Amino acid sequence: MDILSDDELLRYNRQIILPSFDFEGQETLKQSSVLLIGAGGLGCATSPYLVSAGIGKLTIVDFDHIEVSNLQRQILHTEQDIGKRKVDSAKESLSALNSLCQIDTIHAKLSNQQLQALIEQHDLVIDATDNLDTRNQINQLCFTxxxxxxxxxxxxxxxxxxxxxxxxxxxxxxxxxxxxxxxxLSCVEAGILSPVVGVIGSMQALEAIRVLTKLGERVSGKLLMLDALNLKWREFKLLKQQSCKICGN
Structure with a gap:
């Protein structure tokens, strides 16, 4: 494993002193690479915690540019960033948070072949998109x-x-x-309250760290659903569908 530098030991001290995380967890994060697909609301909430926690490499994929309506929930972007590519604005903000993290960006709509090659180069994928077809595409390639x-x-x-x-x-x-x-439905059609993406994005970062470092108990197919109106979480067990065209028998 890569040995943590003195600067890293000081920076990540509050995580390292956790008995369930320790030096091993921090070193695992340092060696890990994450592919983040989407630099919108979820991606802007997920990525700061991954970078601040000490992920070794983060690759951000997004093909969009920043509009004024994005600023309500996409917290890595500012008014001065309107018109910029989202991946460029995100990298600038994240690099200022932690210069020890390698941040790569791809401003493109990737083909299946391109996305598959990219997934093969990373230890974990975070889907922060808002399109069902794209989510199914990412799932199929991750399953493969x-x-x-x-x-x-x-x-x-x-x-x-x-x-x-x-x-x-x-x-x-x-x-x-x-x-x-x-x-x-998209947020354009149905709306979204800003902190909701913050909560979900933070949970994605936490789950990514848990999976990468094998932190805590992991239950296969556990779906967490947030009812922000009434501030309630619900937990469901998702069962494998034998007839699923991706993972079924």
Whole structure:
């Protein structure tokens, strides 16, 4: 394992002193690479905690530019960034948080082949997109590569977080998305309260760290759903669908 420098020992001290995390957890983070797809609301909430916690490498993929309506919830971007590429603005903000983290950016809409090659180069993928077709595409490629996936979604006053490691008896994202039918609302159509993406994005960062460092108990297919209107969390067990076209038998 890479040995932590004196600067890193000081910076990450509050994590290292956790008995369940310790030096081993911090060193694992330093060696880990995460692919973040989406630099919008969820991506802007997830990435600062990953970078601040000491992830070794973060690659951000997004093809969009910043608009004034993004500023309500995409906290890495400022008024001065309107018109810029989201990945450039995100990298600038994140680099200022932690210069020890390698941050790569890709401003493009990737093909299946390009995305698969990228997934193969990373230890974990975070889906911070807002499009059901894209989420299913990411899930299929992560399943093919057996690369852990942390998925989040937020709309209106609701949010959800779930992760997949694609074990033999574990479900995949398509087992969940197939329950949605053809419904695919966006924040443009349905609205979103700003802190909701912050909560869900933070939970995605936490789950990514848990998966990478094997921190705590992990239950396959555990779906967490946030009811922000009434400030309640609900937990469900997602079962593997034997008829799933991605992971089914």
């Amino acid at each position: 590569n057996r690369t852990p996936l942390v998925s989040g979604a937020a709309i209106r006053l609701e949010g959800q977080v779930i992760s997949f490691t694609y074990g033999d008896d574990e479900p995949c994202y398509h087992c969940l998305s197939s329950l949605f039918g053809e419904t695919n």
